Amino acid sequence: MNSGILYATLAFLCWGLFPLYFHAIKEVPPQEILAHRMLWSLLFLVVVLTVRQQWKWFPKVLRQPRVLASFVASALLLTANWGVYIWAVNNGHVIDGSLGYFINPLVNVLLGVVVLNERLRRGQWIAIAVAASGVAWLTWQAGHLPWIALILGITFGGYGLLRKTAALAALEGLSLETMILFPLALAYVGWLTWHGHNTFLNTPYDSTRWLLAAAGPITAIPLLLFAAGARKIPMAVLGLIQYLSPTMQAMLGVWFFHEAFPAERLTGFLIIWSALILFVAEGLWVSRRAK
Numbered sequence: 001m002n003s004g005i006l007y008a009t010l011a012f013l014c015w016g017l018f019p020l021y022f023h024a025i026k027e028v029p030p031q032e033i034l035a036h037r038m039l040w041s042l043l044f045l046v047v048v049l050t051v052r053q054q055w056k057w058f059p060k061v062l063r064q065p066r067v068l069a070s071f072v073a074s075a076l077l078l079t080a081n082w083g084v085y086i087w088a089v090n091n092g093h094v095i096d097g098s099l100g101y102f103i104n105p106l107v108n109v110l111l112g113v114v115v116l117n118e119r120l121r122r123g124q125w126i127a128i129a130v131a132a133s134g135v136a137w138l139t140w141q142a143g144h145l146p147w148i149a150l151i152l153g154i155t156f157g158g159y160g161l162l163r164k165t166a167a168l169a170a171l172e173g174l175s176l177e178t179m180i181l182f183p184l185a186l187a188y189v190g191w192l193t194w195h196g197h198n199t200f201l202n203t204p205y206d207s208t209r210w211l212l213a214a215a216g217p218i219t220a221i222p223l224l225l226f227a228a229g230a231r232k233i234p235m236a237v238l239g240l241i242q243y244l245s246p247t248m249q250a251m252l253g254v255w256f257f258h259e260a261f262p263a264e265r266l267t268g269f270l271i272i273w274s275a276l277i278l279f280v281a282e283g284l285w286v287s288r289r290a291k
């Protein structure tokens with residue numbers, strides 16, 4: 001098996017279980033969870049880099065403004081994606097969050113066309129048009145855009161594109177992103193501590209502290225796997241594998257979190273799922289013809 005496919009598959013399996021993790025620390029405000037993800041991720045990555053004696057890249061990057069700018073952009077996209085998703089899970093929108101990651105594969109394909117000059121076949125364009133009609137249906141029946149899904153799909157699509165074309169490998173790139181985010185996270189946690197609102201210090205539950213500290217490896221390991229996989233496989237293949245994560249999240253939203261899933265919403269999801277099935281089937285058919 002292609003190692004890129006293996007890495008990406010493991011990453012999306014981990015992300016598929018994320019609602020359970022955020023549910024376990026639902027007493028912590030979403031923005032504080034986000035800050036702890038940044039802080040503990042950097043600590044974890046610094047340990048990994050030190051053990052591997054892999055710091056030679058850092059001084060060189062500091063002398064490359066364009067590389068730094070690209071990682072500032074990817075760090076901001078990652079922050080937006082994390083923040084919206086944590087808020088969605090902790091406010092009863094797990095299914096809406098899963099929709100964002102169902103849309104994201106098609107966002108990846110469009111970005112591949114617009115930015116990387118990849119060409120789409122007629123069947124792929126039809127799949128994208130069907131998915132767009134599904135989003136339009138959800139917008140009409142809800143009376144507003146599915147903004148949670150759209151923000152998650154677009155931010156993670158942009159993040160995947162930047163990481164695919166990044167000048168640094170997976171470990172170094174993620175480490176630089178967390179270094180960029182670290183001062184903001186540290187300042188926010190310091191502000192919370194000053195005002196007596198630091199949940200990590202105030203909670204009576206040791207389990208909450210351990211789970212917040214575990215945010216480092218829980219966050220970093222899937223991102224490392226994703227970044228490593230994204231560099232080795234085409235954007236279209238990456239998009240196909242990503243179906244694992246939202247499928248798991250949607251199932252958790254219905255069966256574990258007992259979120260409402262009326263017929264109107266189901267119709268919109270079925271349209272988008274049809275688009276994804278069409279996209280996959282067209283790709284398999286073209287591949288078989290080529291062989």
